Amino acid sequence: MQLIARVLVLSLLAGQALAAVLPEDRLDVLSHEYDGGGMEIKGPSVLVRKSFADKVSVRANYYVDKVSAASIDVVTSASPYKEERTEKSIGVDYLHGKAIYSLSYGNSEESDFEANSVHFDMSQDFFGDLTTLSLGFSKGWDEVFRTGDNSFAEEADRQHFRIGLSQILTKNLVASLSHELITDEGYLNNPYRSVRYLTSPDSYSFEPERYPETRTSEASALRLSYYLPWRAGLHGEYRLYSDSWGIDANSWQLKLIQPVGQHWTLETRYRAYQQGDADFYADLFPYQDAQNFLARDKELSEFSSTVIGVGVGFEFSKPNWDTIDKAGLNLWVDRFSFDYDNFRDIRVQTTPGTEPLYSFDATVTRLLFTLWY
Amino acid sequence: MTGAGMKATGVMRVALMLAALLSSGCAIKPWLKPYERARLADPVMNVAAHPASENYMHHVHQAREAMRGAEGSAGGGCGCN
Numbered sequence: 001m002q003l004i005a006r007v008l009v010l011s012l013l014a015g016q017a018l019a020a021v022l023p024e025d026r027l028d029v030l031s032h033e034y035d036g037g038g039m040e041i042k043g044p045s046v047l048v049r050k051s052f053a054d055k056v057s058v059r060a061n062y063y064v065d066k067v068s069a070a071s072i073d074v075v076t077s078a079s080p081y082k083e084e085r086t087e088k089s090i091g092v093d094y095l096h097g098k099a100i101y102s103l104s105y106g107n108s109e110e111s112d113f114e115a116n117s118v119h120f121d122m123s124q125d126f127f128g129d130l131t132t133l134s135l136g137f138s139k140g141w142d143e144v145f146r147t148g149d150n151s152f153a154e155e156a157d158r159q160h161f162r163i164g165l166s167q168i169l170t171k172n173l174v175a176s177l178s179h180e181l182i183t184d185e186g187y188l189n190n191p192y193r194s195v196r197y198l199t200s201p202d203s204y205s206f207e208p209e210r211y212p213e214t215r216t217s218e219a220s221a222l223r224l225s226y227y228l229p230w231r232a233g234l235h236g237e238y239r240l241y242s243d244s245w246g247i248d249a250n251s252w253q254l255k256l257i258q259p260v261g262q263h264w265t266l267e268t269r270y271r272a273y274q275q276g277d278a279d280f281y282a283d284l285f286p287y288q289d290a291q292n293f294l295a296r297d298k299e300l301s302e303f304s305s306t307v308i309g310v311g312v313g314f315e316f317s318k319p320n321w322d323t324i325d326k327a328g329l330n331l332w333v334d335r336f337s338f339d340y341d342n343f344r345d346i347r348v349q350t351t352p353g354t355e356p357l358y359s360f361d362a363t364v365t366r367l368l369f370t371l372w373y
Numbered sequence: 374m375t376g377a378g379m380k381a382t383g384v385m386r387v388a389l390m391l392a393a394l395l396s397s398g399c400a401i402k403p404w405l406k407p408y409e410r411a412r413l414a415d416p417v418m419n420v421a422a423h424p425a426s427e428n429y430m431h432h433v434h435q436a437r438e439a440m441r442g443a444e445g446s447a448g449g450g451c452g453c454n
Binding site for chain 2: 023028034063127128129168176178180218219223225231232241245247250251265275330334338364370
């Protein structure tokens with residue numbers, strides 16, 4: 001009898017988590033902070049999700065980045081500045097049989113930039129709910145402005161196509177493969193950034209960046225999640241990327257989620273990333289207008305980065321809580337290190353092209369309070 | 374054997390292999406019963422248990438790397454730079 005009851009409970013648990021189900025009803029209040037490389041970015045993110053009749057789930061997210069910028073780009077070609085970015089999104093998920101259909105809309109605004117986007121995703125379970133196929137499409141419209149120049153207004157359109165396959169392999173192992181193609185068309189520059197070029201062997205000057213007006217990229221990811229014998233989750237990820245600007249990149253990550261007792265969870269992760277540079281990137285061009293397209297954005301340079309992260313979580317509930325199932329508090333701290341291979345620190349005055357290569361560290365802190373209801 | 378004969382044999386071999394694969398494919402049945410999936414349903418197996426927090430980390434990476442897309446959980450992106 002006890003065995004039958006146990007099997008029934010396990011079946012219900014497994015069925016709930018692995019068949020098509022709507023996301024949990026929850027309220028998340030996140031405080032986030034990024035500090036490094038002269039940039040300080042912090043703000044809240046509030047996410048609320050509620051389902052109705054186990055068929056429909058709606059969500060809304062409000063997110064703020066308060067930016068205080070004195071990065072190497074800013075201090076070498078402009079003045080430190082402060083700005084705020086606000087992002088709002090709403091979405092709805094509809095469960096129909098073993099399929100979930102999701103539709104969402106997002107808007108991101110800052111003083112010199114606005115992005116609107118719509119997203120459609122669907123996922124379908126089959127093969128005894130061991131396999132999940134997902135498809136998605138997004139379309140985005142960006143408007144780019146330049147502070148202090150009212151005549152400047154540019155646009156860019158973006159399209160995303162996603163496909164994913166998740167497969168339960170054993171009772172301890174799940175694998176998933178995903179692929180996403182993104183195409184951009186329009187003004188893809190940063191309107192403030194400049195490239196530098198030699199004016200003589202000992203001096204250089206600046207001119208505005210010029211990017212191509214299209215970019216197409218493809219990214220693929222393989223993910224594995226493994227249940228360790230002592231009740232812990234080990235999660236591996238490998239991502240591969242290439243785009244029409246000539247950038248190849250890849251990353252891998254390992255993450256361990258380890259519960260401690262009934263209420264506590266510890267997390268740790270290590271991630272390594274590397275990328276090659278864009279075809280039209282150079283730290284120092286030989287002369288003005290050296291080529292059609294010009295970039296000196298360090299995000300388009302050749303570099304590698306690593307992240308070491310730790311997290312701790314605590315979940316609790318009280319029997320006299322009526323509408324609330326449980327509450328949780330999580331804290332994560334991630335330490336980033338960036339090492340650039342062909343982006344030089346031009347704060348150092350020396351012969352152009354011989355400045356030290358740039359590198360910096362950053363710390364990202366996240367504090368999350370959650371109510372499940 | 375003539376070139377055409379060899380080609381025909383090659384095609385036959387591929388067809389036979391395909392037929393074998395397809396017939397074995399049809400024979401594959403889901404290999405785990407629902408009650409065998411309890412471990413996979415454990416919260417430790419959910420790498421994206423906190424979407425607001427995961428989305429923020431995707432944004433941190435996207436803003437500093439050229440790589441974009443196939444982020445996994447949530448995704449969508451804000452289109453911001």
